[in-house]
Amino acid sequence: MFDSITLGQYYQTDSVLHRLDPRVKLVGTFVYLISLFVVDSYVGYIVAALFLAAMIFLSNVPFRYIVRGMKTIVFLLLITVCFNLFLTPGEVIWQAWIFKITKEGLTFAIKMAVRLSLLILGSSIMTLTTTPTQLTDALESLLRPLKKLHVPVHEISMMMSIALRFIPILMEETDKIMKAQIARGADFESKNLIKKIKSMVPLLVPLFISAFRRANDLAMAMEARCYRGGEGRTKMKPLVYKANDRIAYLVLLAFAVVCILTRIYF
Amino acid sequence: MGIKVDDISFLYERGTAMQVTALDHVSAEIPDNQFIGLIGHTGSGKSTFVQTLNGLLKVTSGHIYYNGEDIDGDKFDKKKLRSDVGLVFQYPEHQLFEVDVISDVMFGPRNLGLSDAEAKKRALEALESVRMPKSLYKSSPFDLSGGQKRRAAIAGVLAMRPKILILDEPTAGLDPKGRDEILGLIAGMKKELNMTIILVSHSMDDVARYVDRIMVMGGGKLLYDDEPVKVFRHVTELEELGLAAPQITYIMKLLKERGLDVSSDALTVEEAAAEIMAHRRELHV
Ligand SMILES: Nc1ncnc2c1ncn2[C@@H]1O[C@H](COP(=O)(O)OP(=O)(O)O)[C@@H](O)[C@H]1O
Numbered sequence A: 001m002f003d004s005i006t007l008g009q010y011y012q013t014d015s016v017l018h019r020l021d022p023r024v025k026l027v028g029t030f031v032y033l034i035s036l037f038v039v040d041s042y043v044g045y046i047v048a049a050l051f052l053a054a055m056i057f058l059s060n061v062p063f064r065y066i067v068r069g070m071k072t073i074v075f076l077l078l079i080t081v082c083f084n085l086f087l088t089p090g091e092v093i094w095q096a097w098i099f100k101i102t103k104e105g106l107t108f109a110i111k112m113a114v115r116l117s118l119l120i121l122g123s124s125i126m127t128l129t130t131t132p133t134q135l136t137d138a139l140e141s142l143l144r145p146l147k148k149l150h151v152p153v154h155e156i157s158m159m160m161s162i163a164l165r166f167i168p169i170l171m172e173e174t175d176k177i178m179k180a181q182i183a184r185g186a187d188f189e190s191k192n193l194i195k196k197i198k199s200m201v202p203l204l205v206p207l208f209i210s211a212f213r214r215a216n217d218l219a220m221a222m223e224a225r226c227y228r229g230g231e232g233r234t235k236m237k238p239l240v241y242k243a244n245d246r247i248a249y250l251v252l253l254a255f256a257v258v259c260i261l262t263r264i265y266f
Numbered sequence B: 001m002g003i004k005v006d007d008i009s010f011l012y013e014r015g016t017a018m019q020v021t022a023l024d025h026v027s028a029e030i031p032d033n034q035f036i037g038l039i040g041h042t043g044s045g046k047s048t049f050v051q052t053l054n055g056l057l058k059v060t061s062g063h064i065y066y067n068g069e070d071i072d073g074d075k076f077d078k079k080k081l082r083s084d085v086g087l088v089f090q091y092p093e094h095q096l097f098e099v100d101v102i103s104d105v106m107f108g109p110r111n112l113g114l115s116d117a118e119a120k121k122r123a124l125e126a127l128e129s130v131r132m133p134k135s136l137y138k139s140s141p142f143d144l145s146g147g148q149k150r151r152a153a154i155a156g157v158l159a160m161r162p163k164i165l166i167l168d169e170p171t172a173g174l175d176p177k178g179r180d181e182i183l184g185l186i187a188g189m190k191k192e193l194n195m196t197i198i199l200v201s202h203s204m205d206d207v208a209r210y211v212d213r214i215m216v217m218g219g220g221k222l223l224y225d226d227e228p229v230k231v232f233r234h235v236t237e238l239e240e241l242g243l244a245a246p247q248i249t250y251i252m253k254l255l256k257e258r259g260l261d262v263s264s265d266a267l268t269v270e271e272a273a274a275e276i277m278a279h280r281r282e283l284h285v
């Protein structure tokens, strides 16, 4: 039932990207996202798109799978494009009734669409190749300097990893409860808005109860294993940079430099 | 009439690296008024199989016919199928949501478009069938004990008056007393209500004494489909699947190996006792 929500869900396979240190991927995604706002020319976008294509190729995730996940946000993308297309003032090139398209609007809309697509694809490449646990480990490790400022880095990352961990569980649970209620004749596909909202009750009540029960169980299990926060806690798999990770940082640096150059020269 | 399953397969996560073949070319017939035990190790595809039977999962290949009609056909009424083929999920108590027990049981009949009076009538009948104490009809379903919750949830499906009732591991997570209660209840319902019941379980001891027929699943395939006595003759193969014959079957087998000429087909302690008594002359006591 949730086949369409593959956007950014970890895809299990073996690839260079999967084996990379999660910190590299986190920093890489960050650099990539910023670079998308640095570049402002078609050449720049081509560079960014090529870089993304290379990453997709390296990730070993089937392109079909990535695109299927994109479907969920096409709507969002369309709205953004329409707003830009119709509401940007400038030189009018087409007009009908109250709608008019301007030259500036057109360029802006295209750029926006490209930028947003690259942005979403870029960040989903990270989550497709990195497990939530690795990701929060990386975050904790990268944010460690903030501990000096009394930011509860460990607690934040623990909360994040629990939240992320529970997404698939709750999704599975939703699927199960939904099926059980459909078996009792519930109709979740009604077009009528009021009926639709009412039909959510048999789904949401059991879901919340189950979420609270799980939270309670988890808290109990953590306490039973003497969890006391991050103080003095060691890791089973400490993050260590390897040769590949250093190369990856160099590639990233090169990419960032090229992006800045396209901004200056094009 | 009933359900005819024709060579169905089901894949989860089709086309990804996580693809799982949960059902692998299964064929079977489910007639009216039969008590069937569906047995298999965890992950053998039991739950997947029963969910295809009422159209909750659409088969990847093959066909399922209900009363002769293909359930994936264009004109087929799935809602009718879901009321005729009632499915009680594993841990059904997790689906309770209403303010009181009786309203929760009325949820199914109401979805069938019945009037409140008719829905209530069916709910009362169903609650009676599961032996729910009258004093609890108006309590919150969340205040019930584990076994009571489960009975309320079973009543919720029963109230739709299915012709075929499927129970997916109805004894999971219950203590021995609760387990016997639920199993006794189901056997009683079978006698009272004249419907087909499919009882899904991973324990032979649970089903052996009640059912007319046993279907054994392993690795997504239907391996045996026969009368209990005949299925239990394959003790060795069953053990390789991580299943076991009822304990009494082992005792009879051992007696036989030690030279007592009893039949090893007994399924219950009573049958075994009768069989042994019939051969007591051979015993040197
Ligand atoms: N929602 C799902 N997504 C992916 N795989 C699943 C899902 N549900 C079950 N499976 C897999 O399908 C196989 C059969 O599962 P299931 O029908 O639940 O078996 P059983 O009920 O006999 O324990 C198992 O290998 C299981 O891991």
Ligand SMILES: [Mg+2]
Pocket: B046, B047, B048, B090, B168, B169
């Ligand atoms: Mg199961």
